[in-house]
Amino acid sequence: MPTPRATTGLVARKPERSEATGANSASRKDLACTQAATAYQRDYVKSLRRRVSEDGEPFAIAQADTAHEIFHVMGIPVISNQWWSAYIAAKQLSPHYLRVLEEKGFPSASCRYCSLGLACTLDRDPTRAPWGGLPRPTVITARLTCDCIQRVFSHWASAMNTRFYPFEAPGWTHKDPRWFEHSRTRWGEVYEARRIDLHVEEMKGLIRFLEAETHRTFDDGKLATLMRRINEQEELLYETALLLGAARPCPASIADQIPNVMIPQWHRGSDWAIQHARRFRDEVKERVERGIGASERERIRMMWIGAGVWHDPGFFNALEERHGAVFVWSMYLPFAGPQYLRDDLGDPLRALASRICAMNEVLHLPPWMNEWMASEAKRSSIDAAVILAPAHHRLSVSGTKMTRRTLESAGVPTLEIEADMVDGQGWERERMVNYVSEFLQARVRR
Amino acid sequence: MTMVASENTRLGREWPPPELAAALREPLARARAAKANGPVVAFVSNNIPIELIVAAGCFPLQLPALQGDLTPRADLYMEQSFDPMARSIFERLLRQDCSFVDLVVFPRTADSFHRLYYYLCELQRTASERVPESFLYDLLHTPWYSSAEYNYASTVAFRRRLEDLTGVEMSETAMRASIALYNRIRRKLSLVSERRYSVPCAFAGTDAIELLIASQQMAPEAFEGVLDDLLTCPGRVAEGTRVIVVGSAHDTSALHRAIARAGGQVVADHHWRGDLLFGPCVDESLPPLRALTTHYHRDSASVRTYPTAIAGLIESARRARAQAAIFYYYAEEESLTWDYPAQAAALAAIGVPALRLDSQSYPPDDGIQPELSRFFADLPLAARV
Numbered sequence: 077m078p079t080p081r082a083t084t085g086l087v088a089r090k091p092e093r094s095e096a097t098g099a100n101s102a103s104r105k106d107l108a109c110t111q112a113a114t115a116y117q118r119d120y121v122k123s124l125r126r127r128v129s130e131d132g133e134p135f136a137i138a139q140a141d142t143a144h145e146i147f148h149v150m151g152i153p154v155i156s157n158q159w160w161s162a163y164i165a166a167k168q169l170s171p172h173y174l175r176v177l178e179e180k181g182f183p184s185a186s187c188r189y190c191s192l193g194l195a196c197t198l199d200r201d202p203t204r205a206p207w208g209g210l211p212r213p214t215v216i217t218a219r220l221t222c223d224c225i226q227r228v229f230s231h232w233a234s235a236m237n238t239r240f241y242p243f244e245a246p247g248w249t250h251k252d253p254r255w256f257e258h259s260r261t262r263w264g265e266v267y268e269a270r271r272i273d274l275h276v277e278e279m280k281g282l283i284r285f286l287e288a289e290t291h292r293t294f295d296d297g298k299l300a301t302l303m304r305r306i307n308e309q310e311e312l313l314y315e316t317a318l319l320l321g322a323a324r325p326c327p328a329s330i331a332d333q334i335p336n337v338m339i340p341q342w343h344r345g346s347d348w349a350i351q352h353a354r355r356f357r358d359e360v361k362e363r364v365e366r367g368i369g370a371s372e373r374e375r376i377r378m379m380w381i382g383a384g385v386w387h388d389p390g391f392f393n394a395l396e397e398r399h400g401a402v403f404v405w406s407m408y409l410p411f412a413g414p415q416y417l418r419d420d421l422g423d424p425l426r427a428l429a430s431r432i433c434a435m436n437e438v439l440h441l442p443p444w445m446n447e448w449m450a451s452e453a454k455r456s457s458i459d460a461a462v463i464l465a466p467a468h469h470r471l472s473v474s475g476t477k478m479t480r481r482t483l484e485s486a487g488v489p490t491l492e493i494e495a496d497m498v499d500g501q502g503w504e505r506e507r508m509v510n511y512v513s514e515f516l517q518a519r520v521r522r
Numbered sequence: 523m524t525m526v527a528s529e530n531t532r533l534g535r536e537w538p539p540p541e542l543a544a545a546l547r548e549p550l551a552r553a554r555a556a557k558a559n560g561p562v563v564a565f566v567s568n569n570i571p572i573e574l575i576v577a578a579g580c581f582p583l584q585l586p587a588l589q590g591d592l593t594p595r596a597d598l599y600m601e602q603s604f605d606p607m608a609r610s611i612f613e614r615l616l617r618q619d620c621s622f623v624d625l626v627v628f629p630r631t632a633d634s635f636h637r638l639y640y641y642l643c644e645l646q647r648t649a650s651e652r653v654p655e656s657f658l659y660d661l662l663h664t665p666w667y668s669s670a671e672y673n674y675a676s677t678v679a680f681r682r683r684l685e686d687l688t689g690v691e692m693s694e695t696a697m698r699a700s701i702a703l704y705n706r707i708r709r710k711l712s713l714v715s716e717r718r719y720s721v722p723c724a725f726a727g728t729d730a731i732e733l734l735i736a737s738q739q740m741a742p743e744a745f746e747g748v749l750d751d752l753l754t755c756p757g758r759v760a761e762g763t764r765v766i767v768v769g770s771a772h773d774t775s776a777l778h779r780a781i782a783r784a785g786g787q788v789v790a791d792h793h794w795r796g797d798l799l800f801g802p803c804v805d806e807s808l809p810p811l812r813a814l815t816t817h818y819h820r821d822s823a824s825v826r827t828y829p830t831a832i833a834g835l836i837e838s839a840r841r842a843r844a845q846a847a848i849f850y851y852y853a854e855e856e857s858l859t860w861d862y863p864a865q866a867a868a869l870a871a872i873g874v875p876a877l878r879l880d881s882q883s884y885p886p887d888d889g890i891q892p893e894l895s896r897f898f899a900d901l902p903l904a905a906r907v
Contacts, residue, residue: 223856270675
């Protein structure tokens with residue numbers, strides 16, 4: 077057992093609010109498939125306005141932790157709110173939209189990740205909004221994982237003159253610390269039958285609503301097929317996660333990992349998504365076989381815990397270049413294994429409910445979060461971890477201190493960075509890189 | 523807690539009466555003493571069926587926060603942005619102040635408390651700290667039938683947990699008696715509210731909030747006695763611009779005192795430690811578990827109540843004849859603030875101007891006094907007293 081380290085992690089305080097300087101840069105992408113993924117998503121969103129406005133297709137906006145599969149089965153295009161927020165942030169539009177919220181009397185300091193889409197709609201300026209803004213959706217859906225979500229999404233639905241369909245996020249009393257070892261095969265037990273039953277009922281309500289609104293039908297057989305295809309995709313993604321964890325040097329940077337897992341996840345089970353997951357796996361495998369690393373001088377294997385820094389994706393590359401600190405692990409790719417893969421598809425709606433009904437909880441609450449992170453750190457031979465702790469997003473910040481303690485106890489030096497995933501105000505690249513650098517120099521010997 | 527008689531109320535007897543003063547001064551004392559007679563079950567919100575706790579023969583204690591104290595032990599585990607009451611209660615539990623408590627019941631209906639439940643369970647699992655046994659009352663606040671059925675199962679599970687704790691089966695008679703007792707308290711509190719709503723106000727806001735605070739630390743029978751005594755005494759005029767308080771919950775009288783000093787008088791408390799604490803009466807014609815489930819699902823307000831109703835706020839402002847509204851939000855408040863634009867607009871439409879105090883401390887401190895004074899000074903003459 078490694079010697080437990082002190083658990084007094086450092087916390088970087090965000091400087092006073094200031095406008096983003098515009099100094100943040102795009103990240104460096106090494107994999108050919110990364111460009112293909114981002115191009116696919118760009119074309120998808122570009123065509124969305126035409127499909128909805130001109131062709132009259134239905135459309136949905138959904139939180140990431142909702143059952144996109146329902147929309148896929150019914151042929152309804154869907155946009156993830158988190159992806160939309162990240163995109164707005166990457167375009168450096170967050171400061172403007174947060175001011176819009178303030179001007180409307182809404183809080184600008186809380187839950188920015190969830191509320192940027194609302195702000196973009198309230199701004200009603202298609203010349204500023206990416207792609208002219210999102211068209212009017214048939215429905216907006218979210219799980220009520222935070223107290224504020226019902227409010228943010230109700231306001232958004234009202235602003236878009238559409239319907240908000242909320243899913244409950246019930247408590248979870250079956251606390252299996254090794255959930256990730258059992259979730260694929262014993263999902264009925266791990267996620268609790270009554271929680272699954274509730275989510276099934278709520279999904280049926282959404283299906284009935286969509287059938288009435290769109291005159292399209294939901295086919296159980298299609299869902300069963302989709303679930304099998306999603307398993308195929310997730311196997312490929314998880315295999316890639318295992319490759320990344322085992323290979324030295326790490327063949328793909330976090331900037332390559334995230335788009336190659338998340339864009340296929342937004343389209344999960346589609347021909348393109350499966351093909352892309354395979355292409356990603358193959359490209360990573362080839363780089364492993366050829367000994368090509370994300371960094372030419374990998375020295376420190378890092379774990380990034382939390383959402384991406386969407387307003388400054390180049391942050392990670394800067395650490396690679398300065399220290400050979402490679403972020404081998406972020407949650408998005410390995411999550412494909414325990415949270416997406418499901419055996420026993422005899423009742424595909426129940427299997428789907430088990431995938432969705434704790435998607436956020438396992439990432440942000442003890443014992444699920446900390447025990448999984450510690451297990452993953454061991455699997456990926458992690459030298460140090462950095463946790464994103466956005467002070468104004470209670471869900472995302474939850475569980476971070478306990479996770480830091482668990483990781484430190486497992487011998488993984490861990491640093492918390494107080495920063496927001498979509499709001500770059502006050503974020504200074506150089507200062508944050510220096511802060512992580514000091515931590516690495518103080519805590520990681522290489 | 524400041525234990526002085528309210529500046530504006532001169533009741534026909536001492537205020538607060540000795541039993542209420544004792545509960546305010548030593549909020550844990552009665553529960554600790556009651557331990558000799560049976561288990562003590564603590565809870566942390568208005569969304570827990572206290573009727574079941576009493577029906578089980580247990581003492582019901584709403585865990586009091588450590589107002590104004592630092593929370594170094596809780597800070598080791600709990601991140602920023604958690605509700606300050608949750609942080610403070612966590613600190614109290616880690617300090618072993620409540621080691622006499624047999625069970626702490628947490629609601630699903632507020633994130634901070636819901637997450638605190640997991641933190642405590644994890645500390646217990648890993649033997650990192652000595653903390654009391656926790657129970658999650660998994661109450662959902664969307665109005666759907668699927669949530670209602672889920673909630674019924676949660677209420678049944680809570681009853682079972684209490685029976686396990688006491689080793690005694692909970693009888694329907696005991697449940698009905700407990701519901702009747704708390705309904706009497708609700709009706710008597712309504713009469714107290716009528717005094718606040720009368721013109722001029724006949725029961726000061728500071729006294730009213732302290733009455734409600736004490737209600738959570740006393741046995742219900744004792745609290746009913748306090749209400750009986752209070753209602754036999756004549757009310758006395760409490761002057762000031764009539765104010766409805768909205769937003770974050772208050773378990774101290776600090777804001778009410780500050781408002782009184784600035785020339786206001788709180789005549790209604792639209793928050794879950796105020797007028798929304800007990801909710802309307804539980805339906806005594808239904809089977810008890812069904813009645814309690816329906817009540818806590820549909821009639822006990824929480825930050826997760828969906829959809830958010832503005833009508834209740836407006837009705838409350840009208841009944842209280844409010845002349846002004848003060849929205850007070852703790853710095854950690856991340857939900858109720860989203861209601862502000864619509865609520866303020868609805869109040870403005872009935873002629874009630876609003877002051878919004880954002881990102882405030884818990885408990886309220888003197889820093890708000892100048893802003894309160896300016897607000898009252900700027901009100902139209904008709905609203906000033």
